[in-house]
Amino acid sequence: MVTFNVTAGSYDRFMGRFSGPLAVQFARLAGVRAGQRVLDVGCGPGALTARLAELLGAGAVSAVDPSGSFVAAARARLPAADVRCGAAERLPFPDGSFDIALAQLVVHFMTDSVSGLREMARVTRPGGLVAACVWDHAGGGGPLAAFWRAVHDIDPDARDEAELAGAREGHLAELCEAAGLDHIEPASLTVSVRFTTFADWWEPYTLGVGPAGAYVTRLDQARREVLRNRCAQLLPPAPFQVTASAWCMRARA
Numbered sequence: 650m651v652t653f654n655v656t657a658g659s660y661d662r663f664m665g666r667f668s669g670p671l672a673v674q675f676a677r678l679a680g681v682r683a684g685q686r687v688l689d690v691g692c693g694p695g696a697l698t699a700r701l702a703e704l705l706g707a708g709a710v711s712a713v714d715p716s717g718s719f720v721a722a723a724r725a726r727l728p729a730a731d732v733r734c735g736a737a738e739r740l741p742f743p744d745g746s747f748d749i750a751l752a753q754l755v756v757h758f759m760t761d762s763v764s765g766l767r768e769m770a771r772v773t774r775p776g777g778l779v780a781a782c783v784w785d786h787a788g789g790g791g792p793l794a795a796f797w798r799a800v801h802d803i804d805p806d807a808r809d810e811a812e813l814a815g816a817r818e819g820h821l822a823e824l825c826e827a828a829g830l831d832h833i834e835p836a837s838l839t840v841s842v843r844f845t846t847f848a849d850w851w852e853p854y855t856l857g858v859g860p861a862g863a864y865v866t867r868l869d870q871a872r873r874e875v876l877r878n879r880c881a882q883l884l885p886p887a888p889f890q891v892t893a894s895a896w897c898m899r900a901r902a
């Protein structure tokens with residue numbers, strides 16, 4: 650099980666750079682508009698929560714995450730939003746509370762992704778929308794693709810994130826079907842992030858965030874250096890852009 654026992658600052662430097670721009674597109678894909686009540690499941694420090702608050706006002710936004718440090722950060726960022734500690738598989742909200750429930754980059758970390766999606770449907774009003782997205786880790790289109798390629802060059806048996814739920818094309822739709830959702834519509838979104846130096850790209854990997862950070866944390870100094878050098882060989886000269894795609898789906902509760 651992957652834990653996110655890291656500071657919000659570490660998360661933002663590692664993944665927040667990608668999830669911020671992704672949130673703008675994901676909220677658009679979900680058709681978020683004034684007057685709706687929405688839930689951000691697995692909100693982390695609040696990249697999508699903040700975008701939803703911009704669109705709807707923080708009072709119309711609820712969010713939930715199992716990580717105490719992330720819940721504290723999201724609450725500090727958006728004091729008027731209803732941010733709770735909890736997991737997707739047991740959402741602390743009554744049936745039909747929201748017009749839309751969204752999970753950005755979360756389904757692959759749920760303990761039971763089908764139960765999590767079913768719970769998202771339960772707390773959404775009948776006919777409301779459930780939306781989720783997961784990076785294209787299986788197709789090599791995610792933001793960490795160069796990192797995992799470098800890892801496999803030196804440690805071929807290392808487990809990456811390709812087999813996680815929703816990380817391959819079509820899998821989110823299969824999970825939604827298993828969760829009993831209707832009118833399932835797959836989509837994909839792409840963002841680009843600019844890195845000014847190689848260090849700007851590498852340093853966040855050393856902060857212990859998610860499976861990639863956990864992998865680096867387990868390496869001794871010498872092996873870490875080998876991995877760092879391999880990553881530098883694989884990436885273009887700085888400054889460079891990393892383009893990342895996420896599989897998405899929208900479905901009716």
Ligand SMILES: C[S@@+](CC[C@H](N)C(=O)[O-])C[C@H]1O[C@@H](n2cnc3c(N)ncnc32)[C@H](O)[C@@H]1O
Nearest residue numbers: 653668691692693696716736737753758759760
């Ligand atoms: C990659 S982060 C995404 C955070 C945020 N949605 C974003 O886009 O930046 C994954 C998040 O899922 C949360 N998470 C892990 N297991 C979860 C579960 N079972 N239910 C809900 N959230 C979970 C983690 O605590 C973490 O905040």
